[in-house]
Amino acid sequence: MDLPKEVETTNLRLSAGTAMYLNLMNGGALEVPTTAYLMIPGDVCRGRCTFCPQARGDSRWLSRVSWPEFDIEDMIGPLTESDLQRICLQCPDVPGYEESIVATATLLSETGKPISISAPPLSEETLVKLDGIIDRIGIGIDGATDDIRASVKRNYDPQVFWDYLGRAISHLGPNRVTAHFIVGLGENLPQLTLGAYRAVNAGADVSLFSYMSKENGPDIRYYRQAQIASHLLKKGRSPSDILEMLLDHPEELVDIIAEGEMFRTQGCPGCNRPYYTTRPGQEHRNYPRALKKVELDKIKEDLSLV
Numbered sequence: 001m002d003l004p005k006e007v008e009t010t011n012l013r014l015s016a017g018t019a020m021y022l023n024l025m026n027g028g029a030l031e032v033p034t035t036a037y038l039m040i041p042g043d044v045c046r047g048r049c050t051f052c053p054q055a056r057g058d059s060r061w062l063s064r065v066s067w068p069e070f071d072i073e074d075m076i077g078p079l080t081e082s083d084l085q086r087i088c089l090q091c092p093d094v095p096g097y098e099e100s101i102v103a104t105a106t107l108l109s110e111t112g113k114p115i116s117i118s119a120p121p122l123s124e125e126t127l128v129k130l131d132g133i134i135d136r137i138g139i140g141i142d143g144a145t146d147d148i149r150a151s152v153k154r155n156y157d158p159q160v161f162w163d164y165l166g167r168a169i170s171h172l173g174p175n176r177v178t179a180h181f182i183v184g185l186g187e188n189l190p191q192l193t194l195g196a197y198r199a200v201n202a203g204a205d206v207s208l209f210s211y212m213s214k215e216n217g218p219d220i221r222y223y224r225q226a227q228i229a230s231h232l233l234k235k236g237r238s239p240s241d242i243l244e245m246l247l248d249h250p251e252e253l254v255d256i257i258a259e260g261e262m263f264r265t266q267g268c269p270g271c272n273r274p275y276y277t278t279r280p281g282q283e284h285r286n287y288p289r290a291l292k293k294v295e296l297d298k299i300k301e302d303l304s305l306v
């Protein structure tokens with residue numbers, strides 16, 4: 001396979017779970033991916049986001065997942081033959097990242113899988129080059145407020161991600177862009193709800209990530225409230241209505257919770273990110289599959305609904 005010259009390296013990183021699922025690495029996991037998570041390798045990410053190991057030059061890790069490297073040629077076949085529903089190609093902010101993304105996505109489009117790109121802001125020119133190659137874009141808004149974003153994404157103007165979200169939506173159309181928010185960076189529930197509301201109002205889908213420091217993450221009750229708020233925003237409920245229900249009338253949540261769909265990983269269709277923010281054996285923050293009754297009962301308990 002002749003690789004385009006822009007593809008500087010013949011290697012790509014795969015999340016460990018994806019590599020195991022494609023039998024490119026030994027081992028297995030209880031929770032399996034329904035999307036293939038790939039990453040363009042780079043040295044130190046210029047983003048310097050405080051919550052990310054890539055900012056410290058350790059490109060083997062993203063969130064709490066390890067990302068071993070493989071030759072692209074060894075993964076195209078297994079990806080094509082797999083039942084994975086999507087490819088999510090991630091890329092750190094490194095020199096030439098836009099060219100690498102276009103070349104790599106073009107190559108990966110041979111698999112026939114819908115492709116999502118999760119990367120720093122892309123120029124209009126690059127978005128045009130990706131037409132017909134990619135399906136969706138994921139954008140790291142991350143911090144729910146401008147102040148929080150400025151404090152954790154120090155090398156970026158806090159507005160640059162909202163501007164990019166607007167450009168990506170006008171280029172791809174509504175509900176083909178996913179706004180990533182990290183829960184637990186110091187925001188409170190109203191701030192998170194209003195941040196997510198701004199994204200939904202702009203035509204984006206919302207995907208929540210639980211901030212996990214070495215010790216633990218945000219309070220589980222707060223995280224469940226954040227998931228419910230995000231879900232209800234997509235259902236067209238107003239932020240004030242949602243907050244009043246979550247804070248003053250939680251009894252109204254019993255019917256809304258139902259099968260617990262909102263506690264599953266949200267984002268691009270087919271994205272489930274197993275163990276992205278929780279260790280095996282820990283209670284999932286984002287469930288990578290339908291919940292079991294015992295798991296739903298635990299959530300109702302955490303929300304004081306039983």
Ligand code: SF4
Nearest residue numbers: 088118138267268271
């Ligand atoms: S929602 Fe999932 S598939 Fe989509 S960009 Fe984000 S991580 Fe990737």
